[in-house]
Amino acid sequence: MSESSRCLLVIEDDTGLQSQLRWSLDDYNVIVASDRTSALKKLDRHRPAVVLQDLGLPPDASGTDEGFATIAEILQQAPHTKIIVVTGNGDRDNAVKSIGSGAYDFCSKPLDLDVLHMIVDRAFRVHELEAENRKLRSQSQPALEGIIGTSQAMLQAFRMVEKVGATDAVVLLLGETGTGKELFARALHRLSPRCDGAFVAINCAAIPENLLEAELFGYEKGAYTGAHKQTKGKIELASGGTLLLDEIGDMPIALQAKLLRFFQERVIERVGGRETIPVDVRIIGATHQDLRARIEEGLFREDLYYRLGEVTIRLPPLRERASDVTALARHFLDQAAERHGRAGCRFTAKALKMIQAHPWRGNVRELENAVNSAVIMADGKQIGPEALHLDAGGDPDTLSLHAIRDNAEKHAIQRALTKAGGNLSRVATLLGISRPTLYDLMNKRGLKKPGNSG
Structure with a gap:
């Protein structure tokens, strides 16, 4: 972490507490301000990554209006700043309100310095990861367009996409349903020399076994009842581009042998035909299945597994990306609001807490659908818990x-x-x-x- 990124702005008018915080947070370059005016000047000058701010600031030291006004101006001036709000003991309402206003986290007086240090350290780390994510996205746009994430697992996946994108390597994307496997496959295609070619996707689990072979390899006229004309399959249609074999772990074992031959020889035969047709295509496989377990069960060919896994990228489930949930929810909210003509829609603080508490077993896809539905169903511009129709998984206001x-x-x-x-x-x-x-x-x-x- 660079010296400038370790800058911590403390906004506190109590000189005794200022000294205590300087001493206890001496790992960081602590800058102190006692009111909104001086804080904004120092924000502009030092560009701190993290701000630790009391809600009670002069001239309204006994209230919170000045504190909330300061939060709003800081985020307007430096939207990526992580604000940690200091609230009174037991003041849960203002703690929740501060999070809803855009603060990163909060801590209560009297301060537990060990807990405070942990929260501050985490805020700096999240700020650093988000900065790295923005850098990666700016370098690879529009390749990673639509993919949002600052967690370590997502940044690792981004780096692998960037490294392997320009090659012709076969890539296997592993991840639960709804983790964005097709988005990553499209990113790989956009980064490749084949980006001007076709991107063709086929879901191997969605097509009946007796039709999947024809969908993949095509068929000749008269190959079977209803085959009235020669038809190219997905592999042939993707020639010169990229083919995504989605949910390949569910491909019937009998068809895997024919696919393996294509991997080895890069030629196909249409159903009902005898001519071998060379096809130049990049293959990306994707599955939510545990392929090693499928191999042990005799449901997946081991030789095909090794052909597929030249490079394997694991996409983490949303429950392992806690720091990404709020950013994703707000992104989907903006998209849905624009799509449905509901500009100005915002989550309430309780809705955000519920979103953070939900397990999201359907991952990013479930989150997107829930937000889209909430925008449609909400009576006004405030999206509350009732519009989300979620099991909170506990009290969303539990902020101990x-x-x-x-x-x-x-x-x-x-x-x-x-x-x-x-x-x-x-x-x-x-x-x-x-x-x-x-x-x-x-x-x-x-x-x-x-x-x-x-």
Whole structure:
């Protein structure tokens, strides 16, 4: 992290608390302001990544109007800034309102400095990841158009797409239903030398087995009843471009042998024909299935699996991308509002909490559908929980420090596991805790131990 990106602006009029925060947050370049005017000047001069702000600011130190006005101006002037709001003890309403106004997080007085340090550290990390994401997207636009994500797993997927996009390598996209496999396949196509050619997709699970072969390889006139003319299949139609074999894990085993021959020889035969036809096409496979398990069950050919997996990109489920959920929801809200003529629609604070709490088993697709439906069903411009029709998975207003600590610890362990490649000894060292303590925390947070912990 660069020196400028470590700048933390503290907006607090209590000089004693200013000194305490300078001392406890000395890992960062702390800049202090005591009111809105001086804060905005220092914001313009230092461009801090994170702002720690009290809601009670002069001349309204006993109220919150000045604090909320400051939040609004900061986000207008520097929209990527992460604002952490300091609220009074038990002041849940203003905590929720601050999140709805665009603040990143909050903490309550009296300040628990350990919790505060964890929240600040996480805010800097999220800011850094979002900046990296914007850089990647600006470098590869329009290739990654429509794909939103700042989580570490998504950034890793972006990097792999950029590296392999310009090659002719066969790519296997693994991810649950709704994780955006076709979006990534189209991004690979746009980055390739074949970008001017056709992008053709076929869902191997959606077509009956007796028709799938003809859809893939085409057929000759008279090949079967109803075949009134010669027809090219998807593979042939994609010649010179890219073919996405979506849900290839569900392809019938008998047809896999014919597909394997195409992989090996790059020629096809139409159903009912004897002529071999060469086809120059890039193949991308995608599936939600565990292909190794399918191989063990005798449902997928191992030799085809190795042909498909020259490069494998795993797309994370939305539950592993907690930092992306709000950004995705707002993106889908803007799209739906424009599509349905509902400009100005906004989520209420409770709706955002419900969105963050929902498990999203259908992943990004479920989120998009829920937001689109909410825009249609909402009575006014405020999208509340009732318009989302979601099971909240708990009280969306549960904002205790214990919950914040639990969530922060879980994310910190997940990041350390990724950085250490699953080596638990190194994870414990990175987190500054003993290995038994790490085991205990992982069990409490429901995190699985890697198969090889080193």
